[in-house]
Amino acid sequence: MDERLHGLLARFPDADRLLTASRDFRRRGLTRLDAYSPHPVDGLDQALGLRERRVPVTALVCAVVAGAGALALQVYASLDYPFNVGGKPVLSWPAYTIVTFAMTMVGATLGAMLSMLWLNGFPRPYHPLFNVAEFDAASRDGYFLCLEASDPLFDAERLREHLLQNGALWIREVPA
Amino acid sequence: MNPRRDRLAPPGLGAGALTDRVSATVLGTRPPRAWFVALGLATLLSLLFLIGVVYVLSVGVGAFGLNIPVAWGFPIINTIWWIGIAHAGTLISAVLWLTRQDWRASISRSAEAMAMFAIVLAGSYPLLHLGRPQFAYFLLPYPNLMDLWPQWRSPLVWDFFAIASYLLFTASFLFLSLLPDLASLRDRARHRAVQLFYGVLALGWRNSARHWHRYQQAHRVLAVIAVPIVVSVTGTISLDLAVSIVPGFHFTIFPPYFVAGALYSGFATVAIIAIMLRALFGFRDLITRAHLNRLGIMMLCFVLVVDYAYLQEVFTAFYTGEDFYRSVYYDRWTGPYAPFYWGMILCNVVLAQGLWFRRLRESVPGLLCLAVIADIGMWLERFQIVITSTHKDYMPSAWDTVTPSAWDWLTYAGSIGVFVVLLLLFIKLMPAISMHDMREMLHRRKQREADHG
Numbered sequence: 001m002d003e004r005l006h007g008l009l010a011r012f013p014d015a016d017r018l019l020t021a022s023r024d025f026r027r028r029g030l031t032r033l034d035a036y037s038p039h040p041v042d043g044l045d046q047a048l049g050l051r052e053r054r055v056p057v058t059a060l061v062c063a064v065v066a067g068a069g070a071l072a073l074q075v076y077a078s079l080d081y082p083f084n085v086g087g088k089p090v091l092s093w094p095a096y097t098i099v100t101f102a103m104t105m106v107g108a109t110l111g112a113m114l115s116m117l118w119l120n121g122f123p124r125p126y127h128p129l130f131n132v133a134e135f136d137a138a139s140r141d142g143y144f145l146c147l148e149a150s151d152p153l154f155d156a157e158r159l160r161e162h163l164l165q166n167g168a169l170w171i172r173e174v175p176a
Numbered sequence: 177m178n179p180r181r182d183r184l185a186p187p188g189l190g191a192g193a194l195t196d197r198v199s200a201t202v203l204g205t206r207p208p209r210a211w212f213v214a215l216g217l218a219t220l221l222s223l224l225f226l227i228g229v230v231y232v233l234s235v236g237v238g239a240f241g242l243n244i245p246v247a248w249g250f251p252i253i254n255t256i257w258w259i260g261i262a263h264a265g266t267l268i269s270a271v272l273w274l275t276r277q278d279w280r281a282s283i284s285r286s287a288e289a290m291a292m293f294a295i296v297l298a299g300s301y302p303l304l305h306l307g308r309p310q311f312a313y314f315l316l317p318y319p320n321l322m323d324l325w326p327q328w329r330s331p332l333v334w335d336f337f338a339i340a341s342y343l344l345f346t347a348s349f350l351f352l353s354l355l356p357d358l359a360s361l362r363d364r365a366r367h368r369a370v371q372l373f374y375g376v377l378a379l380g381w382r383n384s385a386r387h388w389h390r391y392q393q394a395h396r397v398l399a400v401i402a403v404p405i406v407v408s409v410t411g412t413i414s415l416d417l418a419v420s421i422v423p424g425f426h427f428t429i430f431p432p433y434f435v436a437g438a439l440y441s442g443f444a445t446v447a448i449i450a451i452m453l454r455a456l457f458g459f460r461d462l463i464t465r466a467h468l469n470r471l472g473i474m475m476l477c478f479v480l481v482v483d484y485a486y487l488q489e490v491f492t493a494f495y496t497g498e499d500f501y502r503s504v505y506y507d508r509w510t511g512p513y514a515p516f517y518w519g520m521i522l523c524n525v526v527l528a529q530g531l532w533f534r535r536l537r538e539s540v541p542g543l544l545c546l547a548v549i550a551d552i553g554m555w556l557e558r559f560q561i562v563i564t565s566t567h568k569d570y571m572p573s574a575w576d577t578v579t580p581s582a583w584d585w586l587t588y589a590g591s592i593g594v595f596v597v598l599l600l601l602f603i604k605l606m607p608a609i610s611m612h613d614m615r616e617m618l619h620r621r622k623q624r625e626a627d628h629g
Contacts, residue, residue, distance in 0.1 A: 015619065022385075038191055038360075039616040040388040048385050055393040063401075073317055077325035085329060095329040098412055101404070102337040106344055108401050113348045116394035117379065120387050124380030136363035138383040139356070141192035141615075 006128035006176040007032075007148035008159060009135065010168035015041045018143040021166035022047040025147065028162070032151035036135075036144040058115035059108045066107025071100045128174050146174065184279055184617070186461040191615040194462075198607045198614075199364045201457050207604055211456055215600045221593025228587030229304065237307040241581040245574050246566045250584040251305035253558045254591065256413055256434070257441065258298035259339065260554065262346065263406055264442020264474075265291025269349060270402030273395075278620070279470050281613040282462045285357075286449045286603070288350045293598040294445075295343045297591050302335070304587075331416040338412040345405055349398050355381055355391070356612040407431075410438040417561065424504040424565030429488055436481035437554055440524075443478065444550035447471040449599065451544050453608055462609060465538040472537030475550060479528045482557075486525065500570055508564050512577045516560045523553025 012018040015037060022035050026049055035044055074096040082090045117123075129135050129146065138144055145168075147159050156173075163171055185194075201207075232239045242249040265287040272280040303309040315336040317326050326333045358378035365371040381387060411431035418430035427433075450463045450471065493501040508517045527549050536542035568575045602608075 035385040036383045037385065037388070038195070038383060039612050039619055040392055041385070041619075044385045045389040050386060050389045052389075053393070055390050056397055059394075059397045074328045077317060078328065081323060081325050083327065085327075088329065092329050098334040098408075098415075099328065099337045101408060102334075102341040102412075105401050105405055106341045108397060109341075109345045109348050112394040112397040113352065116352075116390045119390055122379035122381070123376075125375070127380060127382060129382060137192075139360040139363045140195045141190060 004176055005149040005156070006174040007146050007150075007154075008156060008163065008171055009129065009132055009144055009146045009174050010163040010171045011134065011137070012143040012145065012167060013169055015044075015143055017167040018145060019044055019047055021145055021163070021168070024162070024166055025145070025159075028153070030147060030151050030153055032148040032154075034146050034148070036129075036138040036142075036146070038137075038139055038141055038143075041143075052119075054119060055112055055115050059111035062111025063104045063108035066110075067100050067104030070103035071096060074099060128176055132172055132174055134172065149176070182466045183464055184282070184466055185464075185614070185621070189461075189618060191618055194614050194618065195360055195611050196364070198609050198611050199361055201603075202361060202605065202607055203365055203370065208456055211600060211604065214456075215597065218593045218596035218600060222590055222597050223593070224586045225590025225594050228583055228590055231583060232304055232587070233309070237305060239581065239583045240305075240587075241578050241584050243576065243578050245569065245576055246563055246578040248305075248562050248566065249578065250580055250588060251301040252416075253555070253562045254588055255298045255301040256410070256558045256562075257555050258294045258301070258591075259342075259413060260410055260434070260438030260558075261442045261445045261551075262291040262294035262298065262342070263410060263435070263438040264446050265289075265294070266346065266349075266402050266406050267439060267442070268446065269353065270399040271406065274399050274403070278617050279467055281617040282459070282609050283446060283450050283467060283471075284613060285353065285606075285610040286453060286599075286608055287446045288346070288353060289599060289602045289606070290445060290449055291346050291442075292350050293595050293602075295339065295346055296598075297595055299339050299343060300591075302339075331412070331419055334412050335416060338409045342405060342409045345398070345402070349402070352391070352395060352398065353610055353613070354606060355379070356383065357607045357610060359383065360611050361607065406439075407435050410434045417565070422565050422569050423493075423498070423500040424508075424561070424569075427489060427492060429485055429492070433482065433485035433489075436478045436485065437557060440475055440478035440482055441551050441554035443471055443474045444547035444554075447475070447543055447547040448551075451540055451547075453603065454540070456603075457608065459609065462614070468540070468543050469534060469537045472531050472543055472546070475546070476528075476531035479524060479531065479550070483525050483528075486521075504565060504568070507568050508560060511564070511568065513560060513564045513567070516556050517564070520553055520556035520560055523549045524557060528553065 010021075012021060018035055018037060019041060022033070022044060025033055026047060031049075033048065035041075035048060037044065075091060078090055078092075084090075134142070135144065145163070147154065147163075149156075160171055237251075240249055240251065242251075268280050268287040269284045269291075273284070303312055306312060315326055315333060355378065358374050359381035362371055362374040362378045365374055411434060414430040414434035417425035418427060420426060447468060450467060454460050454463050490505060493505050508514065528546070530536050530542070530546050536546065563578070567577055
């Protein structure tokens with residue numbers, strides 16, 4: 001039966017219960033679990049042990065690469081075709097700052113956006129959770145916790161009890 | 177402050193009721209009749225833009241009232257005006273988010289959409305002004321047989337990069353903020369086709385804590401870079417004028433002065449759109465008088481900077497002791513374009529003082545009038561900067577007056593129609609109020625109430 005199960009989905013009445021439940025299951029050593037809330041909840045990412053900083057780091061790297069590339073291109077172009085305007089130096093660096101700045105911003109924007117989409121696995125047209133009709137409330141006012149069956153410590157009966165102890169309103173089995 | 181009067185959302189409004197209400201404006205059966213009337217009128221107006229563009233492209237930019245010495249005229253006036261309007265959208269969605277202003281939640285979406293469409297229009301004018309828009313790619317650095325490069329010292333190249341990067345940034349920011357709301361619409365939709373439409377756009381967003389974690393990181397990065405973008409884009413455009421040696425253009429105060437004016441007209445436009453949303457969808461309890469009051473305060477802050485800049489410009493012109501600088505001002509005050517100068521003073525210096533009164537800021541007709549005056553005043557300001565400075569610069573032999581042609585006015589009026597059409601379609605297809613921002617705001621409010629009571 002476990003092979004055809006994606007996990008257990010439990011609904012919680014509010015953000016605080018979801019937060020304490022997430023902490024509790026993390027403390028019990030579960031790693032394959034995810035919480036769902038209609039808005040970002042402070043502390044929920046720490047409770048689930050999310051500490052990655054790949055989005056801002058990618059944005060920074062892209063910003064530096066794009067900015068340096070833009071500056072290098074302007075310098076190269078000025079040397080490749082030296083053009084005397086009013087006796088200004090061939091390498092008039094103050095004039096290059098604006099395009100360099102604009103391209104730095106482009107790099108940061110694309111880096112942040114695309115790394116967010118990529119790391120979140122988008123676009124993802126199908127997910128087992130979409131089979132649970134009540135899960136629609138996650139984008140309205142529902143707070144959910146999903147304990148996934150792929151977790152080595154997954155034991156449906158025992159976890160069901162713990163979920164109820166933590167204040168779950170109801171629990172559904174999510175077919176894989 | 178009276179808490180009842182300063183209410184940002186109705187008491188007891190829950191996240192569920194809010195989501196249902198806002199998504200009903202998108203998924204509901206029929207939009208209100210006023211929406212159809214407005215769309216019809218705006219579509220007629222936008223046809224003028226289409227006719228103007230087709231005519232100008234077929235006979236050349238001479239159709240506009242451009243001539244030497246005034247080579248810029250309406251296209252550049254309108255570019256500066258539109259890009260300025262866009263800036264308030266970025267400020268509301270990013271800077272007010274960084275400073276944790278709760279009142280931005282219900283107006284941020286319409287402000288972002290406004291920014292997006294304003295930039296598209298701002299970008300279309302320089303293309304028209306080229307006369308041969310098919311060669312716009314000459315501004316890009318690309319390998320070519322002539323071994324030529326763009327002129328990197330030219331403000332026109334800076335402009336191209338500034339506007340293009342701003343467009344990309346605004347589009348990304350708008351999509352980012354729409355993403356969780358698209359998922360809400362997907363989950364609320366009942367028809368298969370509608371579910372597919374929003375489902376594809378939502379890319380599989382599941383409101384997971386992992387999604388929100390990376391979403392917030394990306395949002396923070398974009399919000400932080402929005403701060404320099406807000407001050408740099410209009411600042412860069414002002415350099416088109418300020419780096420030249422034309423008296424009336426050559427002022428170091430231009431970048432901050434342009435940015436303040438941009439934000440003033442932008443907040444005015446946000447106020448107009450907020451009032452429109454209240455009337456169309458009955459969002460009077462979500463976009464309250466407290467929101468209008470705050471928009472009015474923002475307008476007041478920036479118009480005072482603009483007024484200071486007017487004073488400073490006149491002072492600088494006379495303090496330099498240069499006859500050319502002084503004569504620009506005598507000409508602005510008494511010359512052929514004096515009505516535009518005094519019209520600008522009337523709107524931006526005299527009538528704008530109405531913003532000091534809370535009673536006016538909170539009254540819908542009062543703020544609407546002040547906002548329209550602000551947009552007109554800022555357009556007159558851009559007009560007098562672009563036209564009066566070049567029509568009479570150094571050599572009397574080069575002086576001339578130009579008159580805007582009918583095509584100038586038709587295209588300008590039409591572009592406002594295009595803007596309204598795009599905005600009306602947007603608020604029908606997408607939630608006009610950011611649902612996830614509002615849910616977060618309501619959640620914080622509930623926590624605060626729990627802490628205090």
